[in-house]
Amino acid sequence: MNSELTCWTGPEGLPRFDLIADEDFAPAFELELAAAEAAHEAIVGNPAPATFDNTIAAMETAEQGLNRLLSVFYTLAGVDSNPARQALQRDFAPRLAAYGSKTSMDPRLFARVKQVAEGMDALPPQDRRITELALRDMTRAGAGLTGEARDRMAQIRSRMAVLTTEFTQNVLTDERDFVLPVSEDQLKGLPDWLLRAMRAAAAERGRSGLVMTLNRSLIVPFLEHAEDRALREVMFKAWTARGTGNGAGGEDSNNLPVAAEILALRHERAQLLGYADFAEYKLAPEMAGKADNVEALLGQVWQAAVARAREDEEKLTAMLHEDGVNGPLEAWDWRFYAQRLRQREHDFDASQVKPYLGLEAMVGAVFDVAKRLYDLDFTAIEAPLWAPDVRAWRVTRAGRLMAIFVGDYFARPGKRSGAWCSSLQKQHKIGAGQRAIVVNVCNFTPPEQPGAPAFLSWDDARTLFHEFGHATHHILSDVDWPSISGTSVAQDFVELPSQLYEHWLEQPEVLDRHARHFQTGEALPADLRDRLIAAGNADAGFATTEYLESALVDLAFHRGTPPRDIMARQGEVLESLGAPAAIPMRHASPHFAHVFAGDSYASGYYSYMWSEVMDADAFAAFEESGNIFDPATARRLEETILSRGGSAPAEELWLAFRERMPGVDALLKGRGLA
Known part of the structure; x- marks a missing residue:
């Protein structure tokens, strides 16, 4: 060995x-x-x-x-x-x-x-x-359980392990194997930084010219800027075909029967344990408690979100028709015209901001916020990790080791899509004890040439802050036992630290210090910064609607008898909601890894919004103090939540910090939906 x-x-x-x-x-x-x-x-x-x-x-x-x-x-x-x-x-x-x-x-x-x-x-x-x-x-x-029920439970768990692995690998195959060369006559509207990223993606795969892949950091800005409507349609359909059997991996990557069997086995497992369905089983230990409470929260936000989305849809459809395109606004049109509407209404072009959002500068911003809130210092260390561009830092407070932090930021072939936080090692106090080794993984577009600066979109920068918010949960953990360390909390509480950390990205005090032009070093101009922040919720109806569609479909899959045809059930749910046709689910079922790559977010995708209700109220605590870096509030947050892991029920930890349960008002206001 x-x-x-x-x-x-x-x-x-x-x-x-x-x-x-x-x-x-x-x-x-x-x-x-x-x-x-x-x-x-x-x-x-x-x-x-x-x-x-x-x-x-x-x-x-x-x-x-x-x-x-x-x-x-x-x-x-x-x-x-x-x-x-x-x-x-x-x-x-x-x-x-x-x-x-x-x-x-x-x-x-x-x-x-x-x-x-x-x-x-x-x-x-x-x-x-x-x-x-x-x-x-x-x-x-x-x-x-005893007898046949006990044996059947073991069989279900074994089969589920095979199916969830298969689901994950099918999505990865479709993402890895899709590469589309893009010709010079198809590049109209694409900003220079995106062209460089497409050239880098080609070089990374041993090709010349420019290519498109299914990396989110490429495809989202492509859909926002590409004037070639036919190519937008091709890319959007490739993106949404992952796991359907029509993706790059063909029928071998078809996740539809895999997902249907997962749902059936979850339902059977729940019933063996005496629950009506998987949703009842899953939600029993969560803050939400039961599905009706989840639907009540999501329903309140849905009405506001879809109303805003319908208003925006009318504006975007009018812009489509102005361009001489007859017919309805399609899903591959929304981001393109939303970007134009944002420019028109807020005089804001995301390409203007990109030179100020260098990866190094934004990592510096993440660390600076951690220093000002929690007195954490970060010292780079040389270590043989899994790729040359992966980096590590020693995290200390007043000279005392708090954790080791590892950042893996760039997309590469074979890397699972999305972004996540995990730990190589959990904090605990058994014996001599140990500190956490925590890993943040993202899929940002790498620079065209090694050693050249890398730049983030605003969405990328938000992801960077989000995942580091999870990291603070590990870094500041101070419990006795590994089973309750760090992020070992209720699923609908785990996103609180990550979503709360995002708030500091939007603060002028942070942007003025760290968002600096990569060539001149000049700060992001105040008027551009203000337009950026003002435009942040410009497409909130779309963003909230696509998320809620996924959360409500996930919940419907796990309530009552599981569907045999998951796409038919997905369609029924969206139709019953009156969801706009031009806003598909953020994660369609065949590649909904949150739900089908494991049980963590199954019947639990709602947890992002459940936590957002709290994170909006938690940041309000800092605002109420008159100082977004208020030491007393930060210390209370650490002592009551971040250091405590799962050492007490989530509701008890929250009440220790805020002394009352939050409502949705702060969330709606924060999303610009109030």
Whole structure:
């Protein structure tokens, strides 16, 4: 076994990725899975009566080596997939599911956990909390089932592991394999920075000229600026064809039967546990509690969003007709004419801002906000990571190590689309304790030439701040146990820190300091800055509507009997909402990875908006203080939420910070929908 997979020897305790080969993973997996199984047997086979130390605390470390191995493997599988890693994923998934079923449904362990839980009121708060969660999670995993129901639950979990892996790999195949050469006569309207990015995308794939790919940082600005309507249609349809069987991977990448089977198995699993449907099962431990509460919130926002979208649709359709195009506004037209409308109404062109949004400057802004709020310092370190453009920083406070932060910002072939935050290592205080190693992954367009400056769109900059907001949850974590560390919180609470951090990007005080022209060093002109901020909600009806469509379809999929034909059900939901035809779902079902690549956001995509209600109110707390960097408010936020992880129920943490539950008014005002 390559010891580097679990005993990391790189700078600041990072893995030495340069010493890890794909063929190392399979033998290491065998050894670490066996070690985890042995640790589990030692717990359940202990002849001594169950105690917190010999049962609950022992569970916290039973899978330590396996978790370290898998954190390395799944990081690489996400940021740099290849056929060998995809094959390993397909092999690991059902075996991990079988192990998970065996341990989480073990009646011997369940009996010991219940025995400890009987006396948990006498335990310290964090010990009581992880005991309570262990009992809850085993119950929800099916530990209380017997006979055929128990066997069927294990079968479902094994099959689900295979299906969710297949779904993810199908989307990745369609994204990776699509490359469209673009000729010189098709470039009208495209800004120079986008042309450079398209040329860089071609070079990265060993081609000459310019190409379009399905990287969001390319396709969104392309749809905003390309005057060639036919080409916009081609690109939009390619983007939305991912996972349908009509994408670059063909029928082999068809996710429609995969998603239908996932929904059916989730429903069956929920019913085995005594729930009416998967939505009821999923929402039981969340802040929302039940689907009716989610629909009530989303319904309030939907009315305002779709009303604004309809107003904008009339304006955009008129602009389409002014250009001599008859017929309705189509989905591939919306972003193009919305960009023109933004220019007309706000005298704002996004291309004017791009030279001021250099990646280095925006990373500096992210770090500066963290310094001013939480007194965090960032020192770059040299480390052998998985790609030359991936970077790492040592995060300290008053000289004390707080975490290691890794940033992987550029798109590359084989990298999963989107942006996310994960941890190679969680903070905890077991033994000598350890600090988090947290990773932010984005898919920004790389510079045309190595070493040249990279620039972000406003949406990219928002993504950068969002993912670092998640990182603060890991960096500032200060709990005893890994199972409640960092972002280990209710799903509809986890987006609060990330969405809250986005607010500082929009502040003139931050932009004036960091948004500087890459050549002259001059600050973003005040009038351009003000027009940028004013234009921020110019297309709020569209953005909110496309999000809500996805959230409501997700919820409908998991309420009642699951659909056999997911596209038919998707269409029914959108029709019942009266959704504008020119605004499709943000994530159509065949590539809705949030929902079908795992259970985290299944029946939970609403959580972004649930958290947004809180993040708008949380930022209002800073505004009410008269200082958006108010030390007392920042300290209270850290002490009540960011450092606490899942050490208490989400509602309790929120009330400790704000002392009341929020309403939707701040959200509607923030989105310009009030």
